[in-house]
Amino acid sequence: xxxxxxxxxxxxxxxxxxxxxxxxxxxxxxxxxxxxxxxxxxxxxxxxxxxxxxxxxxxxxxxxxxxxxxxxxxxxxxxxxxxxxxxxxxxxxxxxxxxxxxxxxxxxxxxxxxxxxxxxxxxxxxxxxxxxxxxxxxxxxxxxxxxxxxxxxxxxxxxxxxxxxxxxxxxxxxxxxxxxxxxxxxxxxxxxxxxxxxxxxxxxxxxxxxxxxxxxxxxxxxxxxxxxxxxxxxxxxxxxxxxxxxxxxxxxxxxxxxxxxxxxxxxxxxxxxxxxxxxxxxxxxxxxxxxxxxxxxxxxxxxxxxxxxxxxxxxxxxxxxxxxxxxxxxxxxxxxxxxxxxxxxxxxxxxxxxxxxxxxxxxxxxxxxxxxxxxxxxxxxxxxxxxxxxxxxxxxxxxxxxxxxxxxxxxxxxxxxxxxxxxxxxxxxxxxxxxxxxxxxxxx
Numbered sequence: 001x002x003x004x005x006x007x008x009x010x011x012x013x014x015x016x017x018x019x020x021x022x023x024x025x026x027x028x029x030x031x032x033x034x035x036x037x038x039x040x041x042x043x044x045x046x047x048x049x050x051x052x053x054x055x056x057x058x059x060x061x062x063x064x065x066x067x068x069x070x071x072x073x074x075x076x077x078x079x080x081x082x083x084x085x086x087x088x089x090x091x092x093x094x095x096x097x098x099x100x101x102x103x104x105x106x107x108x109x110x111x112x113x114x115x116x117x118x119x120x121x122x123x124x125x126x127x128x129x130x131x132x133x134x135x136x137x138x139x140x141x142x143x144x145x146x147x148x149x150x151x152x153x154x155x156x157x158x159x160x161x162x163x164x165x166x167x168x169x170x171x172x173x174x175x176x177x178x179x180x181x182x183x184x185x186x187x188x189x190x191x192x193x194x195x196x197x198x199x200x201x202x203x204x205x206x207x208x209x210x211x212x213x214x215x216x217x218x219x220x221x222x223x224x225x226x227x228x229x230x231x232x233x234x235x236x237x238x239x240x241x242x243x244x245x246x247x248x249x250x251x252x253x254x255x256x257x258x259x260x261x262x263x264x265x266x267x268x269x270x271x272x273x274x275x276x277x278x279x280x281x282x283x284x285x286x287x288x289x290x291x292x293x294x295x296x297x298x299x300x301x302x303x304x305x306x307x308x309x310x311x312x313x314x315x316x317x318x319x320x321x322x323x324x325x326x327x328x329x330x331x332x333x334x335x336x337x338x339x340x341x342x343x344x345x346x347x348x349x350x351x352x353x354x355x356x357x358x359x360x361x362x363x364x365x366x367x368x369x370x371x372x373x374x375x376x377x378x379x380x381x382x383x384x385x386x387x388x389x390x391x392x393x394x395x396x397x398x399x400x401x402x403x404x405x406x407x408x409x410x411x412x413x414x415x416x417x418x419x420x421x422x423x424x425x426x427x428x429x430x431x432x433x434x435x436x437x438x439x440x441x442x443x444x
Contacts, residue, residue, distance in 0.1 A: 008432045015111040016429040022104030029097030037090025051076045056356065062287050079092065111429050112422065123408045126243040126401060134161045134183040134197050135239040136175065138190030141215040145231065146189055151214060154232050176200040185238060189231065191215030192258050192379040200255035203220035203248055203397040210237045210401050215268040220257045223333045224400065236403035244408060246336040246398040249319035251389055254378060259318035261377040263297050299370040304361035314346035317391050321362050329412030339395030341366055366391040
């Protein structure tokens with residue numbers, strides 16, 4: 001047990017002990033303060049509730065109408081703050097409790113951060129020595145990230161063959177040609193569209209794949225647990241690496257690593273100015289797509305309850321589900337190994353102030369019917385597709401090499417899950433004992 005106790009640092013033990021003390025005290029302080037502040041605090045909570053709906057309505061409109069909804073949201077917030085100010089007897093206690101709770105939660109999360117979870121225990125040290133690595137480099141991605149960090153020179157200095165992509169290149173054909181010529185590991189340095197194209201060929205041929213984040217958003221790299229700001233460090237995976245098998249997904253034969261969006265995002269990425277002005281383009285186009293005059297996509301599909309949906313204004317299908325809960329890690333995927341598609345559907349709001357209806361579920365396959373050509377965003381690339389759209393998950397088809405210094409977990413996977421068992425883990429850490437009946441499994 002002495003060796004196990006040394007595995008828990010003093011800092012983590014202090015953090016765990018502080019969290020165990022702070023969180024219950026914070027909960028009691030908030031509850032007592034709320035009771036003392038009645039009825040003003042309760043009314044304030046009710047008054048501020050329509051604010052998100054007002055902001056959503058603002059996004060779906062232009063000009064004076066948009067500003068009217070923004071002012072309405074600001075009015076609700078100001079009225080709520082005024083009511084909070086009136087409840088001076090309890091508000092200080094509530095804010096003190098909330099602040100203590102946030103600090104305690106942060107301390108607890110930090111203490112629990114290194115507890116192995118999910119896919120981290122599935123990482124295995126690769127014993128395979130790469131003899132002829134090839135990196136496919138898109139220097140135009142990410143505003144020239146690869147050029148800015150001298151990625152090509154860094155790769156060639158490590159003995160990695162670099163293929164610089166040119167406009168009009170058939171990337172899939174180039175990857176196949178390299179593998180047929182003896183490449184035993186292929187990597188992609190560019191956006192997620194480049195990652196998907198190289199990964200698809202690697203999966204089809206059984207060759208290991210390396211992701212080098214050199215795009216704009218690098219969502220795929222984020223969910224693989226890579227440092228998106230360190231493309232040079234990602235090259236380490238061509239040498240000493242951990243290995244993991246992940247899923248790919250496809251729609252009508254086109255492979256994607258992240259998602260396919262139909263509707264708002266699919267229309268937005270098709271705009272010429274989107275690459276240079278993403279936020280402005282989205283803000284300008286949203287009223288036509290999810291505003292009061294938005295026209296449903298004209299698609300038909302069956303939801304998780306077996307009901308046919310025909311009025312969706314936005315449809316997104318992803319390679320494994322996204323965590324959309326309002327917590328740390330929002331927008332990332334807890335795993336890329338579930339063998340499931342994530343489906344998110346947005347339908348119009350039933351009333352003026354009511355929220356839009358958002359549905360989500362998982363499925364191994366998903367079919368969408370409809371008429372006419374659809375503009376879709378496939379891993380951020382604008383494409384046109386003709387329904388029916390046949391989505392399929394391809395479980396465990398891609399073998400990915402990760403640098404040994406990468407955690408191999410996305411932000412949502414690293415986030416400690418909620419539940420009463422977390423207090424038991426914090427208690428173990430505070431005592432200097434690794435959580436669980438057995439020591440955490442090390443990366444092989």
